[in-house]
Amino acid sequence: MKKINWYPPVILGLLALLVLTFGALVVSRSDQEQKVTTLENTGQQTFEWKLVTTWPKNFPGLGSAPERFAKKIDQMSNGRLKIKVYGAGELVPAMGVFGAVSDGAAQVGHGAAYYWKGKIPAAQFFTAVPFGLNAQEMNGWLHYGGGLQLWEELYAPFNLIPMAGGSTGVQMAGWFNREINSVEDLKGLKMRIPGLGGEVLNRAGGTAVTIPGGELYTALQTGVIDATEWVGPYNDLAFGFHQIAKYYYYPGWHEPGSILEIIINKTAFEKLPKDLQAIVRTAARDANQDMLDEYTARNNRALKELVGEHGVELRKLPDDVIAHLKTINDQIMQETAAKDPQFARIYQAFQDFESQVIPYHRISEEAYYKTRDH
Amino acid sequence: MKKINWYPPVILGLLALLVLTFGALVVSRSDQEQKVTTLENTGQQTFEWKLVTTWPKNFPGLGSAPERFAKKIDQMSNGRLKIKVYGAGELVPAMGVFGAVSDGAAQVGHGAAYYWKGKIPAAQFFTAVPFGLNAQEMNGWLHYGGGLQLWEELYAPFNLIPMAGGSTGVQMAGWFNREINSVEDLKGLKMRIPGLGGEVLNRAGGTAVTIPGGELYTALQTGVIDATEWVGPYNDLAFGFHQIAKYYYYPGWHEPGSILEIIINKTAFEKLPKDLQAIVRTAARDANQDMLDEYTARNNRALKELVGEHGVELRKLPDDVIAHLKTINDQIMQETAAKDPQFARIYQAFQDFESQVIPYHRISEEAYYKTRDH
Known part of the structure; x- marks a missing residue:
């Protein structure tokens, strides 16, 4: 998987957008606060958020998760939290997503934690580790194995709240x-x-x-x-x-089970009433599951076409x-790990989880797959 | 997996509850309509629903999904949709869940589709088929492979809307x-x-x-x-x-990837405003993912204890x-399939999905698991 995932035909349009990026950035910096409106008839506040992504807008699979996330939140909040999704380069460049959400130029970002390894080497644990956890195991580790808490601690100094925001499943070699x-x-x-x-x-x-x-x-x-x-x-x-x-x-x-990330500006999140906070968290979980479901179904159809029709x-x-x-x-x-205590600490937790889940999945998921080989 | 999943110490209490069941049923039959209240200050309606399950209340794993579902909906709706969860035998017996939700005695049920095989043999496809799809594959089939639509058609004559409501992963032999x-x-x-x-x-x-x-x-x-x-x-x-x-x-x-079900009375669901409908659907998706995450993490810990401490x-x-x-x-x-056209039709769709996902997972998930055996 790669940060700049566009199709060849899309490249020219994106280059044009990249040229426009700095202009757009100037505008966004002067508008760092989220837009908040109070509805007169109900006394309820409405919010407008920007969501920046590391993918071209509507990129298949990876790019459909942020769209789904925004749409579900709109529906569940009855329009009280509106999120506008920007593709890579529309508001900030792909690699500017972390910074933009950290400083509040946008309230939400969608990408992958390993893109920020230059700044935080340990962030890579929350996307993919070679020979590490697959998608099901990553989700188990994050949500019931202490992984998400470590991720939250890692991003807290950047005023960011991370959440799992999709998975591609095992990537091909x-x-x-x-x-x-x-x-x-x-x-x-x-x-x-x-x-x-x-x-x-x-x-x-x-x-x-x-x-x-x-x-x-x-x-x-x-x-x-x-x-x-x-x-x-x-x-x-x-x-x-x-x-x-x-x-x-x-x-x-x-990349045995790459997890995508949704990052949220902590200040913006804390300004939301509790019901909208719950809606945001649940919509993230929904997007997280939905992407894996989509890849599972569409990868298998595409493989059949690649092998059957294109003779791959x-x-x-x-x-x-x-x-x-x-x-x-x-x-x-x-x-x-020897050079980076933060990396070492998370590596230890990751290995602890591995030491249990690998033997278990050997006799459950893996052993089951093998029954279908007969 | 089995419909009556209680621990020995729980059995006496549940027997007592079962004795009370018929009395409770009489009460519920006279109160088939959901309770709807209109709040004066906002003009918004509030709803009170009953959720009946095939598990003892708070049964680990299986029983925590309906609790989570109800809690998330309460939080996201800011209390506008309150759902009270009843364990098996508290309002209706475990095997009465389908009927109770179908006729509106309760608005929601949590259980497993294969419990209703006496009435609908084809329902078994939506829980588990021997040598069939595992959890990841079931979710791919349901949400991006046409499976959910077949399930909806199967339950429509019973005034029920089905949704995936959790998975245990591969069960042990x-x-x-x-x-x-x-x-x-x-x-x-x-x-x-x-x-x-x-x-x-x-x-x-x-x-x-x-x-x-x-x-x-x-x-x-x-x-x-x-x-x-x-x-x-x-x-x-x-x-x-x-x-x-x-x-x-x-x-x-x-049972290679048993899916639990959330069933909703269609009449009750259609009375909800659109935002609450979206909240219910998203909460189901959240519960569906969450249960598999819980089993993935806790099964692996428990296996280590069984083998390491109890010498299994x-x-x-x-x-x-x-x-x-x-x-x-x-x-x-x-x-x-030869005896039941409905079973035959869904079996064909199930096999079509299998014919693609099995070869794909052989070179992806299964092949990946094998790299960790070296």
């Missing part, structure tokens, strides 16, 4: 124009892969590169890169990678390659 | 005092197992029996039955099965036993 038959084949591999996964690839002898979404298709087509990860069949089919890549590799290992060749990463990547990942996680 | 090393060992096996799973056991040469929850502990202890399924580690630990059973078997095959011996059902049960299940599903 990606599209490759080079076969991966052994750990040797990782050497020299130029691949677009962000975050912790990218660090793992670098240490395995490859080169993780950062390429904006709009340039990715051409980069893979012309051989500037050998491979790219994206999301999963639903988003990948729409992007058209099957037209320019030879192999579609599984299993995903770098599915390939499995060899077991020894997976084991090698896992060993490297453990090293990187431990080294990062 | 159960507690056994007899080893299962081959298909021969299923012959003569007396086991408490409900629904389609019970039919499969019978055809495999075993005897599926129905025993109320309160008598189950003694029945297993004294050898009246050889085995029983229940839910999973969280509920099973609380029940104390580890004190009287030798083996804890996996994988669960009979985990056993795996042999592959050929699983394959045998699966073959029998396919036969039973096909025979039932």
Whole structure:
């Protein structure tokens, strides 16, 4: 998954929007307070909020969650809390979402915590850890395993309240124009892969590169890169990678259950009456579940189309390659924890949860999947 | 999972409540309309609803969903929709929930669709099908695969609106005092197992029996039955099965991702203003996700305690036993479909979704779980 997830045809329009961004920012800075109106007939206040996202507006899957969140809140509050959704670059650039919500230029943001790893390395635990928790496990950890509380503590200094705001499920290992038959084949591999996964690839002898979404298709087509990860069949089919890549590799290992985030400006949230606060929290939980449901249904349909109609060749990463990547990942996680006490503390909690859920899911979810292989 | 899920200590109190049930029913029949009040200061109507469940009040996991649902609605509606939760037998018996909500004696019910299989065999698709969809897949099918619409059509003649109201995840195969090393060992096996799973056991040469929850502990202890399924580690630990059973078997095959249901009286729902309708629907989605999160976190903790502190011996059902049960299940599903056009129609839709999600989850969720086995 990547911060700048637009389709090639959308890129020109977005570039135009990016040019406009600084102008829009000036306007928003002078209007930092949320708009509050009191209705004369009922004595009830109404609120107008801005929601900024790291995705182009209405981007399939990822971008439909903030729209759903805003719509549900409008319906449930009978119009007392109106939220206007802005795509990446419309009000602030994708990577400006955290700052804009933190300082109140917008009241809500939708994105992914690992985008802020430059500022807060430990934020990555709340999106995805290679070989870590999948979507069901992340939701268990966040809501009944103490995870959300750690996330709230991490964001409190930034005047932000975080909530889970969707999940893509397991992401695919990606599209490759080079076969991966052994750990040797990782050497020299130029691949677009962000975050912790990218660090793992670098240490395995490859080169993780950062390429904006709009340039990715051409980069893979012309051989500037050998491979790219994206999301999963639903988003990948729409992007058209099957037209320019030879192999579609599984299993995903770098983002086993990416959780998206909804961040809310704490000052704005506390100005809401209790009923609207409850509506906001419940709408977030709704959006969180809904996105996974959407990906589950649409990924499976898209995979059938990719394989059945477009003749995509599915390939499995060899077991020894997976084991090698896992060993490297453990090293990187431990080294990062040794340098960053905040990272270390959350890593410990994450591992505690893993130490219980992995054995349990081995005899429940995983063992069940295997019964269907017979 | 079973309709009468109480702990032994609770049984006497519940029996007393059951005795009172018919009296309570008379009262409720004379008060079929929901209570509606108009607040003078705002002109807004308030509503009082009754929610009847198939579980004892506050039963861990299953019983906490209706409480959460009612509480969230109270908070979000600022008290305009008050829902009082009744445990099984308090207002109507567990098996009277469907009828009570259908005829308006209560406005909401919480239970499981497969309890109504005597009236509607096809209802079983909306709880669990042996070797069918797990929790994530059920949610994908219901909300983005057309499943919910089929469920709504199925319940429409009963003036009921169904919604997903929680999931337990994969249930365990159960507690056994007899080893299962081959298909021969299923012959003569007396086991408490409900629904389609019970039919499969019978055809495999075993005897599926129905025993109320309160008598189950003694029945297993004294050898009246050889085995029983229940839910999973969280509920099973609380029940104390580890004190009287030798083996804890996996994988669960009979209830791979049981979905609970919230049923709402259509007439009552349509009397609500649009904002309260949206609040009810979103609260259901919240409860649906929340229960799976709770089971995911608490099952894993409970399994650790069962194995680590109570020395429970985990056993795996042999592959050929699983394959045998699966073959029998396919036969039973096909025979039932041949006799019941409604069952056949939903079975076809269920299989269409399976034909896509099973191959996709084989290379995503299942393949990912396997990377963690290295």
